[in-house]
Amino acid sequence: MQVQLQDLKVLEVLGSGSAGVVNKAVHTPTGTIVALKVVRLSLDDSNRKQTLLELKTLHRLSCPNVVRMYDAFLIEGSIKMVLEFMDAGTLKDLMEMGPIPEAILPKIAAQVLSGLAYLHKQHLIHRGQFIFSLSFVSPSMSLTSSSHSQTSNQAIFL
Numbered sequence: 001m002q003v004q005l006q007d008l009k010v011l012e013v014l015g016s017g018s019a020g021v022v023n024k025a026v027h028t029p030t031g032t033i034v035a036l037k038v039v040r041l042s043l044d045d046s047n048r049k050q051t052l053l054e055l056k057t058l059h060r061l062s063c064p065n066v067v068r069m070y071d072a073f074l075i076e077g078s079i080k081m082v083l084e085f086m087d088a089g090t091l092k093d094l095m096e097m098g099p100i101p102e103a104i105l106p107k108i109a110a111q112v113l114s115g116l117a118y119l120h121k122q123h124l125i126h127r128g129q130f131i132f133s134l135s136f137v138s139p140s141m142s143l144t145s146s147s148h149s150q151t152s153n154q155a156i157f158l
Helices: 045-060 091-096 105-121
Strands: 008-016 020-027 032-040 069-075 078-084 135-137 154-156
Touching: 008 032, 020 078, 045 069, 045 078, 091 135
Parallel strands: none
Antiparallel strands: 008 020, 020 032, 032 078, 069 078, 135 154
């Protein structure tokens, strides 16, 4: 999907923190729902180059167990990342609804490990504390990318 920032219409705020905000948006030419993550930067030139390199790396990843980044824009001291929208919330959200059924836990673990194995094969490491930022796609959501065309529950993480 080709993305231009002017083709995105913000629908609602999904969350915010000290570094930025995540919005639910629609890519108006295709009707695709996306997440628009805006992160404020306070980087010197060397850190900015490193951040841009990391964004280029994220953009080339293609795995059903790693959230897809469609594009990113550096505008007025912020990075705006257009990401695959995960409609079923985070692992933390699921845990707040009550215990996760024991039969589901191995499926989540297998998908997380699959994503980590993919990153390892790409000679990448995940350096964040991602366990509570695991996000999920509901079984009914149809994804447009051929590499993300599965409609079963998937563990997707940033």
